[in-house]
Amino acid sequence: xxxxxxxxxxxxxxxxxxxxxxxxxxxxxxxxxxxxxxxxxxxxxxxxxxxxxxxxxxxxxxxxxxxxxxxxxxxxxxxxxxxxxxxxxxxxxxxxxxxxxxxxxxxxxxxxxxxxxxxxxxxxxxxxxxxxxxxxxxxxxxxxxxxxxxxxxxxxxxxxxxxxxxxxxxxxxxxxxxxxxxxxxxxxxxxxxxxxxxxxxxxx
Numbered sequence: 001x002x003x004x005x006x007x008x009x010x011x012x013x014x015x016x017x018x019x020x021x022x023x024x025x026x027x028x029x030x031x032x033x034x035x036x037x038x039x040x041x042x043x044x045x046x047x048x049x050x051x052x053x054x055x056x057x058x059x060x061x062x063x064x065x066x067x068x069x070x071x072x073x074x075x076x077x078x079x080x081x082x083x084x085x086x087x088x089x090x091x092x093x094x095x096x097x098x099x100x101x102x103x104x105x106x107x108x109x110x111x112x113x114x115x116x117x118x119x120x121x122x123x124x125x126x127x128x129x130x131x132x133x134x135x136x137x138x139x140x141x142x143x144x145x146x147x148x149x150x151x152x153x154x155x156x157x158x159x160x161x162x163x164x165x166x167x168x169x170x171x172x173x174x175x176x177x178x179x180x181x182x183x184x185x186x187x188x189x190x191x192x193x194x195x196x197x198x199x200x201x202x203x204x
Contacts, residue, residue, distance in 0.1 A: 001157060002171040004131040005106020006047060006085045007116070009099045011077040019103040019122040022081075026057035034060045035081035036070040041201060044083035046192070047105055047129045049199045051083075054124055074099065085131050087170020106130035111167050129195075132174075132188075134181055146178050 008019065016022040026033045037044040040063055052059050062079050064070035071089070074082045075098055084090045087110060093099045094113065104110055104118045107128030119127045135153060137146065154175045156162060163173050176184075 001135065001153060001173065001175055002133050002166055003106065003174050004085060004133065004171050005087070005104055005108070005110055006044070006083060006130060007087055007090045007101050008051070008103045008105055008119070009074070009082050009084055009090055009094075009101050011074050011080055012098060012100065013077040014080050014100065016102070017100060019117070019119065022102055023055050023057060026055075026059060030058040031060060033057070033081065034062050034079045035083060036062050036064055036074055036079045037083060038067050038070060039063045039065065043085055043129075043131055045201070046196060046199075047083045048081075049201065050129055050195050051105070051119065051127070053199065054119075054127055088168075091170070106172075108172070110170060110172065133171075134184075150178050 008022075010016065010022065014022075016025045022033075035048050037048065039045065040061075045061060045063070048059065048061065059081070062070075062073075064073070067086075067089070070079075070082060071093070073079050075093070083105065090099070090101060091113065094101050101113060101116050103122055104116055105128070106118065107120060107130070109116070109118055109121075135149065137149070157166075157173045157175050166173050
């Protein structure tokens with residue numbers, strides 16, 4: 001139903017103000033830049049490791065037990081970076097000038113904030129990592145019910161007010177048929193499996 005592109009954000013006291021400056025700083029100080037996530041194997045963790053591999057930098061993962069303590073330590077500059085999956089949260093702190101938004105990690109720019117480039121635009125074409133939400137049902141759900149539910153969902157998301165609200169929250173409506181969703185799931189499974197190969201991520 002929606003894609004949820006994330007953002008790479010930095011603490012207020014970091015010596016870089018753009019994605020290019022971050023990469024330059026990280027290469028000059030290998031193993032010194034730290035980033036917070038909500039835990040090993042989470043989407044923010046995978047996004048960070050995929051990005052580090054793509055731009056050839058060495059960063060230190062600092063896992064937290066939840067988004068709130070991770071954000072608090074970022075705001076206090078105890079860690080340098082965070083890979084956020086919620087643009088709504090990101091924009092709340094960005095509006096107060098308490099963080100720096102360096103790049104959008106999804107494949108496309110978002111309306112909020114419109115002036116922040118994607119990682120791909122910042123010099124790494126082809127990079128695009130984002131979350132998504134879809135509707136699932138139990139195995140064996142009759143095709144007629146699947147189609148009825150899908151039609152209702154598509155109609156709801158076609159409402160202009162709903163779409164505008166989603167975009168304000170940093171979500172990008174992306175409705176389709178059940179068949180398209182099944183194909184998307186197969187593609188996602190392969191894409192994530194290929195992306196994490198060689199990352200040496202250990203779950204706790």
